[in-house]
Structure formats: structure tokens, C-alpha cells
Amino acid sequence: MRDPEVMRQVKEILAQISEIAPGHAVELRIPPYSAIQCVDGPKHTRGTPPNVVEMSADSLVALSKGEILWSDAISDGRIHASGERSDISDLFSQLASRN
Numbered sequence: 001m002r003d004p005e006v007m008r009q010v011k012e013i014l015a016q017i018s019e020i021a022p023g024h025a026v027e028l029r030i031p032p033y034s035a036i037q038c039v040d041g042p043k044h045t046r047g048t049p050p051n052v053v054e055m056s057a058d059s060l061v062a063l064s065k066g067e068i069l070w071s072d073a074i075s076d077g078r079i080h081a082s083g084e085r086s087d088i089s090d091l092f093s094q095l096a097s098r099n
Helices: 004-020 057-065 070-075 089-098
Strands: 026-030 034-038 052-055 079-082
Touching: 004 026, 004 034, 004 057, 004 089, 052 057, 057 070, 057 089, 070 079, 070 089
Parallel strands: 026 052
Antiparallel strands: 026 034, 052 079
16 A cells, blocks of 8 residues: 555655656656656657666655665665666755755
């Protein structure tokens, strides 16, 4: 079951990411809450996208507040990222400076 408050936070953060980095080159997945395409570059339309980032809602919130570092979350498995454009750590630095 999805927590409505967590859903609200996830949607708000993903909206900010879409504003900072509009595009379709990276798919950012926050199961079971939501997913977006972001970052300028080649548009993906079918099958598994070449650039995917997946994390929990807790990790998304912590990254957006600057409470954890991208590199630490990658190292310990809280973030799964694949593809040459999947390092979106700079987006979270921008978010943390806003929040």
C-alpha cells in the first residue's frame, strides 16, 4: 500500500527534477510511487530505456535534502543506475540547494 504523504513528497520532488532537467534521456523510477523521464538527450520510446535510475522513496527524499550523498547511495546499493547518462547526482545537488 502506498502512503499518501510519501506519494505527495515523491511527486513534488519529481516535479522539481522535471523542471531542472526536462527531457527523455533518463528514466527515474521510484517504485511503487512513480517514474519520470528527465535529462535532455535522445528520447526513449520502447522497451527498457538505456539509462535507468531506480531508488526507494526514502532515498529520493534524503538525496533531495542533501542528507545522503549520491556516491554513498550508489556504493551501498540504495541507488541502482545504468547507462552512460545515469549519473544524475548534479540534479540532487541542485535540489538540495533549493530545499
